[in-house]
């Protein structure tokens with residue numbers, strides 16, 4: 001039968017994250033440990049999934065504050081179930097779609113700008129990417 005808790009070293013090995021990162025997550029309230037009678041830090045096994053979600057979300061560019069906010073919706077006294085994780089994934093769906101669109105546009109426009117290097121506020125789509133009104137002509141378009 002598997003142990004119910006993981007030491008910080010075991011959590012580090014299983015997650016692939018340094019112990020210092022796990023302590024950082026704990027200081028930020030993203031994960032929580034318990035103390036043994038010998039005052040050693042231990043983590044419930046479901047913390048491994050939480051750490052994996054944090055790692056994947058960070059690699060997708062989701063800020064730690066947003067990850068923290070989403071994880072705060074999970075139950076405190078019971079392991080999250082499939083519906084809990086689906087709710088978090090759904091809450092990030094639109095934001096991730098928006099990030100993908102921005103990065104795709106950046107990738108495509110960057111190819112156009114390589115070799116130019118002007119970074120002109122007036123005409124470079126990388127510098128002024130959201131200037132949709134520039135297509136209507138120069139000057140203030142909303143006055």
Ligand code: FES
Nearest residue numbers: 113116118119124
């Ligand atoms: S760098 Fe010249 S148009 Fe973007």
